[in-house]
Amino acid sequence: MRSSLPSSPSDHPAVATSLRSLCGISARVPDTGSALNRKGTMQLSLFPLEPRLSKSKYVSGLQCHKRLYLEIYTPELATEHDEETQARLDAGTDVGEVARRRFPGGVLVDYDHGNLTVALRRTEELASNPSIPAIFEATLKFENVLVRVDILERLADDRWRLIEVKASTRTKDVHLDDLAIQTHVAMGAGVRLEGIALLHLNRAYVYEGGEVNLDRLFVQQDLTVAVLARLAEVPQRLLSMKAMLMEPTAPDVDPGHHCHTPYVCPFWDHCTQEKDPRWVFYLPGPKRTFDRLAEQGVHTIDTIPGGFKLSDTQQRMKDNVEWIGPDLRAALQAVRYPVHHLDFEGFMPAVPLFPGTRPYQTLPFQWSNHTEHEDGIVRHEEYLCANAGDPREELALALLRSVGRQGSICVYSGYEWRILMDLADALPRLKRELSAVAARLWDLLPIVRRHYYHPGFEGSFSIKVILPALAPSLDYSNLEIADGGLASLEYYRMAFGKTDAAEKTRIRASLLEYCKRDTLALLEIRKILLQKTFEPRDQNLTPV
């Protein structure tokens, strides 16, 4: 690469400045000496000299030095990705592949992990061929940091634009760090950069059918100035990470909110395994509460000093007893019969599949409705789209038939309201009926939040948490699909994936079972809570 892409500074003044600073920094890279100096001969294989970093390792190191250390030396301590996380990562890869179509004639650098040299050489070959307009996954290395640039776009005069593709719909702060390390390596490797950009999805794009309009699907945001402003920090940060990695043990970092930002750290279970189950981190509410308690040396919820100001929910979690608010019965009795219990499942394709939809628009594919009549009779109805078409109209018509025009519609959170409003917008001829259904929604979540607490909630009001506390026999642990993320993933696999008929049948049954459990849970929670308001009680506090 160096021979074809001279390392002389670009004409871009900021790039030139950064290159000068890079030259200074490269002279300051420490002589790390031999591993024998640190731990003796046995350490030579356990702690190789200066482990190679990458852009993801750099971003990990920015989040937490301990995370980087564990990723390098003991990756087996990480919790494996669940299917949902893996699906999100796969979606990012898919978006990256679609993005490449914006650069016809671009060539992908194949890289199997054993063959870095080949990938580096291939990148250099492609760069020296002026007929190649773009290099995908351009592989570059500088000072033992390896990056694979999503798209290196050739501009005039042997200059390049470095482009990172993200499946997000906006630029986030972490993207600037991601681009800064790539820029550092690219410039160090001699690439003459003219611009640095992020290509992300455009949430305002409405797919009109036919070929996806790639120019409208993506937004290319020029971040040259913002990234270069961050570039000066990179060498020092790398030095600090590399020095940390030469230590014989991982740094002592207390887990806290930084473990979830910008990404959920896979070592969370490992780092918190010895924390008390009543660790103050588990208090619901703003993170400053945890920070203030940690500053005061308070580790468990039970030792929070009496005068410390807590919200109502936090106080109930501290009290750790069942609490029934005086207005719970009245709130629950505000429903009108027949009471429907409704739950939607939806999926959010990154690249729109159906005309009139946008990237990441939630598309409902399933609902379940348990209807309780005043005489106690319960009827169940459900819908699950059976093909790969746009499910919305068929789903809406079936729903209108099921909920009729009477009774409250019990839901848990504002999700169903948003789905109904979206359906009303998308289906003008059903707008009036769907809006009328939305007006009948009766949300159980704020009622539970305001009027009831059980120690089994552990500060959460998620239906997946409160159901086992109130009706243990109904929890989700015996279901193949036990959360909405997995339901969406499995639906996508059933409707659009290469799954055989038997697998489709299995997924379909699991989806129906899951959604049905959600609405049965709603019904049971409503009934159990109401029953509690009639139970004789000496007082409103029941110790666990």
Ligand code: SF4
């Ligand atoms: S869980 Fe937190 S403290 Fe532990 S390695 Fe990850 S980010 Fe660092």
